[in-house]
Amino acid sequence: xxxxxxxxxVRKVPNxxxxxxxxxxxxxxxxxxxxxxxxxxxxxxxPCGFGWKYEIxxxxxEKGGNDEIAAFVRINLFVKxxxxxxxxxxxxGGSSFVANEKNGLYxxxxxxxMALTDAISVACKALGVGADVYWDKDISKYTNQSNGQSxxxxxDILRKKYIELLDTPxxxxxxxxxxxxPADNWSAKALSTAIEKITKMRDERLSxxxxxxxxx
Numbered sequence: 001x002x003x004x005x006x007x008x009x010v011r012k013v014p015n016x017x018x019x020x021x022x023x024x025x026x027x028x029x030x031x032x033x034x035x036x037x038x039x040x041x042x043x044x045x046x047p048c049g050f051g052w053k054y055e056i057x058x059x060x061x062e063k064g065g066n067d068e069i070a071a072f073v074r075i076n077l078f079v080k081x082x083x084x085x086x087x088x089x090x091x092x093g094g095s096s097f098v099a100n101e102k103n104g105l106y107x108x109x110x111x112x113x114m115a116l117t118d119a120i121s122v123a124c125k126a127l128g129v130g131a132d133v134y135w136d137k138d139i140s141k142y143t144n145q146s147n148g149q150s151x152x153x154x155x156d157i158l159r160k161k162y163i164e165l166l167d168t169p170x171x172x173x174x175x176x177x178x179x180x181x182p183a184d185n186w187s188a189k190a191l192s193t194a195i196e197k198i199t200k201m202r203d204e205r206l207s208x209x210x211x212x213x214x215x216x
Contacts, residue, residue, distance in 0.1 A: 004128075006044060006081070006127055006128060007127065007128030007131065008128070009043075009044060010040045010044060010124075010127060010128050010129045010130070010131070011128050011129075011130070011131035011132050012132050013032055013036065013130050013132065013133050014036070017032060017033040017035075017036035018031070018032060018033070018133070019031045019033065032121070032130050032133060034117045034120070034121065036130075037120065037121060037124050037129055037130065040124075040129050040130075041079070041124070041129070044079075045079045045080055045081065046080065050080075051079065051080045052077070052078065052079045052080065053077075053078050054075045054076060054077045054078065054091075054120060054123070055075065055076050055078075056073060056074075056075055056116070057074040057075060057076060058072075058073070058074045059071070059072070059073050059074075059112055059115075060072050061097055062169070062170035062209060063170060064169050064170040064171075064173075065172075065173050065174040065177075066100040066174065067098065067100060067105060068096065068098055068099055068100050068169070069096070069097040069098040069170075070094055070095070070096055070097060070169030070170045071094065071095050071096070071097045071111035071112050071114075071115045072092060072093070072094045072115060072169075072170075072209075073092070073093050073094075073112060073115040073116045073118075073119045074090070074091070074092045074119065075090070075091050075092075075093075075116070075119045075120065075123060076088035076089065076090055076091075076123075077089040077090075077091055077120065077123035077124070079127070089123045089126050089127070090123060091119040091120060091121070091122035091123025091124070091126075092119055092122060092206075093114075093115040093116060093117065093118025093119030093120070093121070093122055094115050094118060094169050095108070095110075095111045095112075095114035095115040095118060096108060096111060096169065097111040155187070155188045155191065158188055158191035158192060158195065159182055159186075159191055161195060162182055162191055162194055162195050162198065163181075163182070165195065165198045165199060165202060166180055166181075166198065168202050168206075170209070171202050171205050171206065172202075180194075180198065182194065
Protein backbone atom coordinates (compact mmCIF):
# COMPACT_ATOMS: atom_id res chain seq x y z
CA UNK A 1 0.00 0.00 0.00
CA UNK A 2 3.01 2.31 0.40
CA UNK A 3 3.30 2.42 -3.39
CA UNK A 4 -0.29 3.66 -3.59
CA UNK A 5 0.01 6.28 -0.84
CA UNK A 6 0.19 9.30 -3.21
CA UNK A 7 -2.24 7.76 -5.69
CA UNK A 8 -4.90 7.23 -3.03
CA UNK A 9 -4.52 10.78 -1.71
CA VAL A 10 -5.07 12.45 -5.09
CA ARG A 11 -7.39 10.03 -6.88
CA LYS A 12 -10.71 11.54 -5.75
CA VAL A 13 -11.83 14.85 -7.24
CA PRO A 14 -14.23 16.97 -5.13
CA ASN A 15 -17.57 17.78 -6.73
CA UNK A 16 -16.83 21.50 -6.69
CA UNK A 17 -13.81 20.88 -8.96
CA UNK A 18 -15.87 18.99 -11.56
CA UNK A 19 -17.85 20.50 -14.40
CA UNK A 20 -20.20 18.59 -16.66
CA UNK A 21 -19.48 19.15 -20.35
CA UNK A 22 -22.79 20.07 -21.95
CA UNK A 23 -21.90 20.35 -25.64
CA UNK A 24 -19.55 19.10 -28.33
CA UNK A 25 -18.15 15.64 -28.88
CA UNK A 26 -17.20 15.40 -25.18
CA UNK A 27 -20.77 16.04 -24.06
CA UNK A 28 -21.65 14.10 -20.93
CA UNK A 29 -18.07 13.79 -19.68
CA UNK A 30 -16.59 15.64 -16.72
CA UNK A 31 -14.00 18.39 -16.92
CA UNK A 32 -11.61 18.83 -13.97
CA UNK A 33 -10.80 22.37 -12.84
CA UNK A 34 -7.06 22.72 -13.62
CA UNK A 35 -6.44 24.68 -10.41
CA UNK A 36 -7.51 21.63 -8.42
CA UNK A 37 -4.56 19.72 -9.89
CA UNK A 38 -2.23 22.54 -8.85
CA UNK A 39 -3.70 22.39 -5.35
CA UNK A 40 -3.32 18.60 -5.22
CA UNK A 41 0.34 18.79 -6.29
CA UNK A 42 1.02 21.55 -3.76
CA UNK A 43 -0.67 19.65 -0.94
CA UNK A 44 1.37 16.53 -1.62
CA UNK A 45 4.76 17.96 -2.54
CA UNK A 46 4.93 21.63 -1.58
CA PRO A 47 4.86 24.93 -3.53
CA CYS A 48 5.61 24.97 -7.24
CA GLY A 49 9.34 25.35 -7.79
CA PHE A 50 10.19 23.83 -4.41
CA GLY A 51 8.24 20.58 -4.17
CA TRP A 52 7.19 20.18 -7.80
CA LYS A 53 8.08 21.81 -11.07
CA TYR A 54 7.87 21.33 -14.81
CA GLU A 55 9.99 22.21 -17.81
CA ILE A 56 8.66 22.87 -21.29
CA UNK A 57 10.41 20.58 -23.76
CA UNK A 58 8.75 21.79 -26.94
CA UNK A 59 5.96 23.96 -28.34
CA UNK A 60 4.82 23.56 -31.91
CA UNK A 61 1.99 24.10 -34.39
CA GLU A 62 0.79 21.39 -36.76
CA LYS A 63 -1.57 21.74 -39.72
CA GLY A 64 -4.70 19.59 -39.74
CA GLY A 65 -7.67 19.19 -42.04
CA ASN A 66 -10.10 21.93 -43.07
CA ASP A 67 -7.44 24.65 -42.60
CA GLU A 68 -7.26 23.88 -38.88
CA ILE A 69 -4.01 24.26 -36.94
CA ALA A 70 -3.31 22.53 -33.64
CA ALA A 71 -0.90 23.60 -30.91
CA PHE A 72 1.09 21.02 -28.96
CA VAL A 73 3.18 21.38 -25.81
CA ARG A 74 5.44 18.69 -24.37
CA ILE A 75 6.66 18.91 -20.78
CA ASN A 76 8.52 17.01 -18.11
CA LEU A 77 7.00 17.13 -14.63
CA PHE A 78 9.15 16.62 -11.55
CA VAL A 79 8.04 16.06 -7.96
CA LYS A 80 10.07 15.87 -4.75
CA UNK A 81 9.20 12.89 -2.55
CA UNK A 82 10.98 12.03 0.70
CA UNK A 83 13.52 14.74 -0.07
CA UNK A 84 14.42 13.35 -3.50
CA UNK A 85 13.47 14.69 -6.93
CA UNK A 86 11.75 12.24 -9.25
CA UNK A 87 12.77 11.30 -12.73
CA UNK A 88 10.98 13.21 -15.50
CA UNK A 89 7.26 12.47 -15.80
CA UNK A 90 6.37 13.26 -19.44
CA UNK A 91 3.14 14.88 -20.57
CA UNK A 92 1.95 16.07 -23.98
CA GLY A 93 -1.04 18.39 -24.39
CA GLY A 94 -2.84 19.90 -27.31
CA SER A 95 -5.30 22.65 -28.15
CA SER A 96 -6.63 24.38 -31.24
CA PHE A 97 -4.81 27.41 -32.62
CA VAL A 98 -7.09 27.75 -35.65
CA ALA A 99 -10.43 25.94 -35.45
CA ASN A 100 -12.96 25.56 -38.24
CA GLU A 101 -16.22 26.44 -36.47
CA LYS A 102 -19.71 26.82 -37.94
CA ASN A 103 -19.23 30.60 -38.25
CA GLY A 104 -15.83 30.22 -39.91
CA LEU A 105 -12.22 29.98 -38.79
CA TYR A 106 -11.48 31.01 -35.21
CA UNK A 107 -7.97 31.80 -33.98
CA UNK A 108 -7.12 31.34 -30.31
CA UNK A 109 -4.41 33.46 -28.69
CA UNK A 110 -4.41 31.14 -25.66
CA UNK A 111 -3.73 27.87 -27.47
CA UNK A 112 -0.29 27.27 -25.93
CA UNK A 113 -1.55 28.11 -22.46
CA MET A 114 -4.39 25.61 -22.84
CA ALA A 115 -2.05 23.01 -24.35
CA LEU A 116 0.29 23.47 -21.37
CA THR A 117 -2.61 22.96 -18.96
CA ASP A 118 -3.49 19.79 -20.85
CA ALA A 119 0.10 18.57 -20.74
CA ILE A 120 0.26 19.04 -16.97
CA SER A 121 -2.97 17.07 -16.59
CA VAL A 122 -1.54 14.22 -18.68
CA ALA A 123 1.63 14.08 -16.58
CA CYS A 124 -0.43 14.21 -13.39
CA LYS A 125 -2.38 11.12 -14.46
CA ALA A 126 0.77 9.05 -13.94
CA LEU A 127 0.66 10.05 -10.26
CA GLY A 128 -3.02 9.15 -9.99
CA VAL A 129 -4.28 12.74 -9.87
CA GLY A 130 -8.02 12.61 -10.61
CA ALA A 131 -7.81 8.85 -11.21
CA ASP A 132 -11.39 8.16 -10.14
CA VAL A 133 -12.75 10.44 -12.88
CA TYR A 134 -10.64 8.77 -15.57
CA TRP A 135 -11.37 5.30 -14.19
CA ASP A 136 -15.11 5.94 -14.43
CA LYS A 137 -14.68 6.76 -18.12
CA ASP A 138 -13.03 3.41 -18.79
CA ILE A 139 -15.07 1.22 -21.12
CA SER A 140 -14.61 -1.77 -18.81
CA LYS A 141 -17.21 -0.39 -16.43
CA TYR A 142 -19.86 -1.17 -19.04
CA THR A 143 -18.99 -4.85 -18.93
CA ASN A 144 -20.68 -7.19 -16.47
CA GLN A 145 -17.67 -8.97 -15.02
CA SER A 146 -19.79 -11.63 -13.33
CA ASN A 147 -21.05 -13.17 -16.56
CA GLY A 148 -18.74 -11.64 -19.18
CA GLN A 149 -21.65 -9.97 -20.97
CA SER A 150 -21.99 -6.31 -21.86
CA UNK A 151 -24.94 -4.01 -21.45
CA UNK A 152 -26.38 -2.03 -24.34
CA UNK A 153 -24.15 1.00 -23.73
CA UNK A 154 -20.82 -0.66 -24.47
CA UNK A 155 -21.07 -0.47 -28.25
CA ASP A 156 -22.01 3.22 -28.12
CA ILE A 157 -19.09 3.98 -25.77
CA LEU A 158 -16.64 2.07 -27.97
CA ARG A 159 -17.91 3.84 -31.07
CA LYS A 160 -17.51 7.27 -29.44
CA LYS A 161 -14.00 6.39 -28.26
CA TYR A 162 -13.04 5.29 -31.76
CA ILE A 163 -14.37 8.48 -33.36
CA GLU A 164 -12.55 10.61 -30.75
CA LEU A 165 -9.29 8.87 -31.67
CA LEU A 166 -9.87 9.75 -35.33
CA ASP A 167 -10.33 13.39 -34.30
CA THR A 168 -6.83 13.64 -32.79
CA PRO A 169 -5.57 17.02 -34.10
CA UNK A 170 -3.08 16.94 -37.00
CA UNK A 171 -2.97 13.12 -37.13
CA UNK A 172 -5.71 11.87 -39.46
CA UNK A 173 -6.80 13.79 -42.54
CA UNK A 174 -10.38 14.18 -43.73
CA UNK A 175 -10.18 11.35 -46.26
CA UNK A 176 -8.81 8.94 -43.65
CA UNK A 177 -11.60 9.87 -41.26
CA UNK A 178 -14.06 8.84 -43.97
CA UNK A 179 -12.15 5.67 -44.89
CA UNK A 180 -11.71 4.59 -41.26
CA UNK A 181 -15.22 5.53 -40.11
CA PRO A 182 -16.91 2.67 -38.23
CA ALA A 183 -19.77 0.91 -39.99
CA ASP A 184 -23.16 0.70 -38.28
CA ASN A 185 -23.01 -3.08 -38.19
CA TRP A 186 -19.66 -3.29 -36.40
CA SER A 187 -19.82 -5.38 -33.23
CA ALA A 188 -18.30 -4.32 -29.90
CA LYS A 189 -15.47 -6.78 -30.54
CA ALA A 190 -14.79 -5.29 -33.97
CA LEU A 191 -14.77 -1.79 -32.48
CA SER A 192 -12.35 -2.87 -29.75
CA THR A 193 -9.99 -4.32 -32.36
CA ALA A 194 -10.25 -1.16 -34.47
CA ILE A 195 -9.51 1.01 -31.41
CA GLU A 196 -6.30 -0.94 -30.79
CA LYS A 197 -5.19 -0.50 -34.41
CA ILE A 198 -6.08 3.18 -34.67
CA THR A 199 -4.42 3.91 -31.29
CA LYS A 200 -1.19 2.29 -32.48
CA MET A 201 -1.35 4.27 -35.74
CA ARG A 202 -1.98 7.51 -33.85
CA ASP A 203 0.92 6.93 -31.46
CA GLU A 204 3.30 6.10 -34.32
CA ARG A 205 2.32 9.24 -36.23
CA LEU A 206 2.65 11.43 -33.15
CA SER A 207 6.10 9.98 -32.53
CA UNK A 208 7.07 10.84 -36.11
CA UNK A 209 5.80 14.40 -35.67
CA UNK A 210 7.80 14.76 -32.44
CA UNK A 211 10.94 13.41 -34.15
CA UNK A 212 10.54 15.80 -37.08
CA UNK A 213 10.11 18.70 -34.69
CA UNK A 214 13.20 17.76 -32.71
CA UNK A 215 15.26 17.60 -35.94
CA UNK A 216 14.10 21.12 -36.83
